[in-house]
Amino acid sequence: MPNALSRGLFNLFFGARRKAYASLPGPAPGLLGNLGDFLAAPPWDVCARYGRTYGGVTLIWMGPSPALVLNDAALIEEVLETRRLEFEKGNIGEQIRHSTTDDTPFIAKQAEDWSRKHAMDPLAQPWTPAWEAAQVGPLQAAVAESVEALLREPSIDLAPALRKLTFDAFCVATVGEKLPTSVYDDFMLLAAAADARIQAKLPLKFVSPPKGFAAAKERFYGLFAEKLRAARAAPNPHRVDLMSWTLREMPELDDTVHAHLLGGFFFGGVFSSSTTLVGAFHQLQKFPEAEARLAAEAAPLTNAPLTLERLREAPWAEAVAYEALRILPAVRIFLRTPSAETRLAGVTWPAGTMLMISNQHLHRDPSHWTNPEVFDPARWLDGGAEKNPLGSGHFFPFGRGPRACVAGSFAMVYLRTALMTLASQVQVHVDSTEPFEEGFFFGVVLPKGVTAKLRSRTSGNVQSFIRARSSPAAESA
Structure with missing residues (x-):
């Protein structure tokens, strides 16, 4: 908390501005407002702490400018769903536009061309679920191949290892090959x-791009343009990758736009999906029974290729994915700004006011969840997932409303497939179950220092667990 002098100086210079917001709770600002809180701890932890301390609405000051932290499910629904046309994503478009492209709907302005760009996105089409279903087998094969390579390493840094594994799997899903x-x-x-x-x-x-940036961007998106030209020249009706599927369903889509959307797919999911896998295996190490149950469920994968139908028969893998997304969501803050003066939480806010929407507190709200700090996949079984569907008030790891992550459904297919494939092949032995350091990269929480060893799974170990679970003693437990 700012000292008395700092608080006094803030009131001296900006005290008149506080009167309009006197009805809202929040920490006392110093000369720099409440920026000190965000310099001392990760912003998602600060926002969650505000939720515990001040409730669903917290007034903060970013220097002399008021801002709002929302931990209230009903107000978040207003901003992200029922009144979404009144709010934009802030300056994220300017921050990442040089690395992505203007064709991605992620950075499009709500009030301008988001609807048009969203309508062109292959991930937002009526046929997208059929494409997702067709990816289970190719994703399984891609992950299995990557695991074979990782097994040769004596120890791995889990975050970058699973990031590269995820990237390779996404390549197969988008263009049909690593x-x-x-x-x-x-x-x-x-x-x-x-x-x-x-x-x-x-x-x-004043922020300059790194050396080689322009050439890297030209190569990256140019590769997808080359793949598209080759696919148009020699169409294959049997290919199930996103590029080929889109060419069949949307042949009129401009190739440059198509290439940009394929490249943007990686930015939207590689970091968040791999971070979720790291969190899942870190938590599974803390709860050996949950890890063993996942291994037992995955064991039959060696008998036949995985399909979406077989994936639906693996409720524990889905529960593990949901629980990892609940307790350690990769994206924990969603930013919005009102595009014009607006009234929210009983107060009038100027255009451009920063709204910080937090999911970490709601994902662990003790008034909603039983034992919220405990990794417990069983909470998602027996109707648990139906009570808290993705994008609902206390569970929105991919955001809420029409502008939630368009690839959220694919991400769930990938996470379940990756968990099942990894668990069928290896035991991921994480070196420490202590809370890991959390950094920040490309808008996503970045686990640091999570090292692990991959141990090849033997069928005997899995079968012994299956027998133990099916014994009369286990059934009566």
Whole structure:
């Protein structure tokens, strides 16, 4: 908390501005407002702490400007759903536009062309669920191949290892094949350039792109343009990757736009999906019974290729994915700004006011969840998932409303497939179950220092667990 002098100086210079917001609770501002809180701890932890301390609405000051932290499910629904046309995503578009492209609906303005761009997105089509279903087998094969390579490593840093594994799997889903490591390197350079702008303390005009940025961007998106030209020249009706499926269903889609959307797919999901997998295996290490149950459920995968139908028969894998998304969501703050003066939480806010929407507190709200700090996948069984569907008041890891992550459904297919495939092949032995350090990269929480060893799974270990679970003693437990 700012000291008395700092609080006094803030009141001296900006005290008159506080009167309009006197009805709202919040921490006392100092000369720099409440910026000190965000410099001392990760912003998602600060927003969650505000929720516990001040309730669903917290007034804060970013220097002399008022801002609002929302931990209230009903108000979040207003901003992200019922009144969504009144709010924009803030400056995220300017921060990442140089690394992505203007064709992605993610950074489109709500009041301008978001609807048009969203309508062109292959991930928002009536046929998208059929494409997702067709990816289960290819994703399984891609993950299995990557695991075989990781098994040769004595120890791995789990976050970058699963990020590359996820990137390779996404390549198979988008263009039907893994791509050279150089493509991944270009992708990471573009992401690092965007991250530098996201985290910049200076005006963006003073943030220079890294060396080789322009060439990397040209190569990255150019590769997808080349793949499209080849696919148009030799169409294959049997290919199930997103590029081929889109060419069949949307042949009129401009190839440049199509290439940009394919490239943007990676920025939208690689970091968040791999972070979720890290969190899942870190928590599974803390709860061996949950890990063993996942292994037992995954064991039959060795008998036949995985399909969406078989995936639906694996409720524990889905529960593990949901619980990882609940307790350690990769994206924990969603930013919005009113595009014009608006009234919210009983107060009138000027256009451009920062609204910080937090899900961490609601995901662990003790008034809603039983033992909210405990990783307990069983909470999602027997109707638990129906009580808290994705995008609902206390569970929105992908956001809420029409502008929630358009690939959220695919992400769930991928997470369940990856969990099942990994668990069928290896035990992921995490070296420490202590809370890991959380950094920040490209708008996503980044686990740091989570090292692990992959141990090849033997069928005997899995079968012994199956027998133990099916014994009369286990059934009566």
